[in-house]
Amino acid sequence: MKKEFTAAEHEEIFGQMGPMIDPSLTIEGVGDAVAGVPERKTMPYQWFLVLGVATMLLGFLGLSITALLIKGTGLWGLKIPVAWGFAIVNFVWWIGIGHAGTLISAILFLFKQDWRTSINRFAEAMTLFAVACAGMFPLLHLGRPWVFYWLFPYPNTMAVWPQFRSPLVWDVFAVSTYLTISLLFWFTGLIPDLATMRDRSKSRIGKVLYGIFALGWRGSARHWHRYEVAYLLLAGLSTPLVVSVHSVVSLDFAVSVLPGWHTTIFPPYFVAGAIYSGFAMVITLVIPVRHIFGLKGLITPRHLDNMAKIMLATGLMVFYGYLTEAFFAWYSGNPYEMFMMQNRMGGPYAFQYWMLILCNGLVPQLLWFKRVRRHVIVLFCICIVVNIGMWLERYIIVVTSLHRDFLPSSWDMYAGTRWDWMLYLGTFGFFFFALMLFIRWVPMLPIFEVREIVHAGHEEHED
Amino acid sequence: MSDTNENKLYGLVVEFGDSNALVKAAERVRDSGYTHTDAHAPFPVHGLTEALGIRRTILPWIVLGGGLTGCIGGFMLQYWVSVSAYPLNVGGRPLNSWPSFIPVAFECTILLAGLSAMIGMIALNGLPRPHHPVFNAPNFERASGNGFFLVVEADDPQFDLQSTRALLDDLGGAAVSEVYDD
Structure with a gap:
């Protein structure tokens, strides 16, 4: 039975939550607020600070890749039995972060969640850069990254073809498709905004550069019609794609026969974890950005609140995944599975395991409280904790299953070397460097979509 | 002027x-x-x-065509590689182990459908057209x-x-x- 709310009840429920976007904004005001950021003469000092640190870390990236290419993957802490290590941990971590962007832009679009418009462009950019960071790890892990194209099926003089029964080949297709479609989706969303930037631009160079990328967009009704159809279809295509990508990543583990990896819970548990970490990253980035660039009218506490709720929901799913893993190990009756779980909880990596439970399972329970969700600093700290927790999760999954091989004579310990850490920090440099350039040159909120929302809001008031 | x-x-x-x-x-x-x-x-x-009075665009049909091409093409590629070009016996499984071919066929479907949506929209709109x-x-x-x-x-x-x-x-x-x- 559907309950009808009276206007007063409606006001009581929604009024205290605050508006989704500042109701005083006009169609022009949206353009000024968003396009105003790339149009600034200079950027705030925080931008230069982040860019400076990111450039330094980018140097780390160059250095560690150069050293790796000269010396080989022996620089990393990899050895038998732990041959996956940081490369796979970081790959899964980064690609998981990307998933929130696609979720926001595609799935929330299909569910007509209008609040997504304030954050989708930024989150999509985050997706692109995160997937680019993720892609570096398996490529470098190849040892000879310059022959990466051997992964693709093409007629070659070696007369060899990929093994399509292997999840590692599925991964190549999943990740490259994901990167391509994310880029298309992001650029499609950008075209009308680039036209706005072109038309607002005072300088010749701005007009020409934005003009080239705007493809001559002129806001024709015929074009908008096809545009909306294309955008809806892309959203519909991205939705199963985002679910498939992390499922395929989890199959890299689950299709093997290693204790701790060979479980059916992996695909949904990985997808939930990806969205969880992705939202944590979006909130981590959005909180300072809305503060520094004066976008608090467009990215309101309502947005943070909604994102925190999604984090809480996906966090609970992930926690359920941890419980299922433990249950599965016990219920299987398999001595190797049971040993794996005992070793995880009480072995040499027990500290990391319990930290992971603390970071991902317990701390986020604070998000049940509205005051926590509305407290920007506390929320920011929780998101950092979740990001760390999600990294630990992948570390535990990769390392604990591998380091205790079936034969005790093969047992060994694993730790990342300074080169592992440097490469990981280096990808942060790439991520933030790209993000700063994006903020500098590209409107970071979808101007036309927010205008639509503002317009619809004004219509409602007039009625 | x-x-x-x-x-x-x-x-x-x-x-x-x-x-x-x-x-x-x-x-x-x-x-x-x-x-x-x-x-x-x-x-x-x-x-x-x-x-x-704008008529509905044919774009969805183009996207459907792209998606079907990706799906069938992706599957046939794997079938041909695994059965005819480079047959490998992996644990005695059939050469045409079609369940393993689903993920790549799916990704190819999405890739071609997405590319058709984007390129189709731009092309039907007659863009890029700077003037x-x-x-x-x-x-x-x-x-x-x-x-x-x-x-x-x-x-x-x-x-x-x-x-x-x-x-x-x-x-x-x-x-x-x-x-x-x-």
């Missing part, structure tokens, strides 16, 4: 202050029998497609800001400079302007 002897007339353009006025005007122009019309707005305006006569309309930079423009093109069979102008004048927008090809 206004040298009518050398320049071909593109059409008549009128600007409105808000989207509702544009939709109403578009309906009147459509009902007067004009077909070569267009409108320009900073965001997709609800009801404008119908008001201008268009409508950019010559006065204040047209507002079409990506807060301006709403209605265009009746000169190649419309009903187009007549005087009578069309009179119709547009009557719509309640800003001054009607003649826009030339260059």
Whole structure:
């Protein structure tokens, strides 16, 4: 039975939550607020600070890749039995972060969640850069990254073809498709905004550069019609794609026969974890950005609140995944599975395991409280904790299953070397460097979509 | 620019202050029998497609075609590689182990469907096209800001400079302007 709310009840429920976007904004005001950021003469000092640190870390990236290419993957802490290590941990971590962007832009679009418009462009950019960071790890892990194209099926003089029964080949297709479609989706969303930037631009160079990328967009009704159809279809295509990508990543583990990896819970548990970490990253980035660039009218506490709720929901799913893993190990009756779980909880990596439970399972329970969700600093700290927790999760999954091989004579310990850490920090440099350039040159909120929302809001008031 | 002897007339353009006025005007122009019309707005305006009598785009069919091509092509590629070009016996499984081919076939489906959606939309829209006569309309930079423009093109069979102008004048927008090809 559907309950009808009276206007007063409606006001009581929604009024205290605050508006989704500042109701005083006009169609022009949206353009000024968003396009105003790339149009600034200079950027705030925080931008230069982040860019400076990111450039330094980018140097780390160059250095560690150069050293790796000269010396080989022996620089990393990899050895038998732990041959996956940081490369796979970081790959899964980064690609998981990307998933929130696609979720926001595609799935929330299909569910007509209008609040997504304030954050989708930024989150999509985050997706692109995160997937680019993720892609570096398996490529470098190849040892000879310059022959990466051997992964693709093409007629070659070696007369060899990929093994399509292997999840590692599925991964190549999943990740490259994901990167391509994310880029298309992001650029499609950008075209009308680039036209706005072109038309607002005072300088010749701005007009020409934005003009080239705007493809001559002129806001024709015929074009908008096809545009909306294309955008809806892309959203519909991205939705199963985002679910498939992390499922395929989890199959890299689950299709093997290693204790701790060979479980059916992996695909949904990985997808939930990806969205969880992705939202944590979006909130981590959005909180300072809305503060520094004066976008608090467009990215309101309502947005943070909604994102925190999604984090809480996906966090609970992930926690359920941890419980299922433990249950599965016990219920299987398999001595190797049971040993794996005992070793995880009480072995040499027990500290990391319990930290992971603390970071991902317990701390986020604070998000049940509205005051926590509305407290920007506390929320920011929780998101950092979740990001760390999600990294630990992948570390535990990769390392604990591998380091205790079936034969005790093969047992060994694993730790990342300074080169592992440097490469990981280096990808942060790439991520933030790209993000700063994006903020500098590209409107970071979808101007036309927010205008639509503002317009619809004004219509409602007039009625 | 206004040298009518050398320049071909593109059409008549009128600007409105808000989207509702544009939709109403578009309906009147459509009902007067004009077909070569267009409108320009900073965001997709609800009801404008119908008001201008724009037919539904064939884009979804193109995307379906792209998706099917990706699905069938992706599967056939794997089938051919695994059965004929490079048969490998992995644990005694059949060469055509089709369940393992689903993920790659799926990714190929999404990839080609997505590319068709994006490229199809751009191509059907006739973009990229940096030059268009409508950019010559006065204040047209507002079409990506807060301006709403209605265009009746000169190649419309009903187009007549005087009578069309009179119709547009009557719509309640800003001054009607003649826009030339260059």
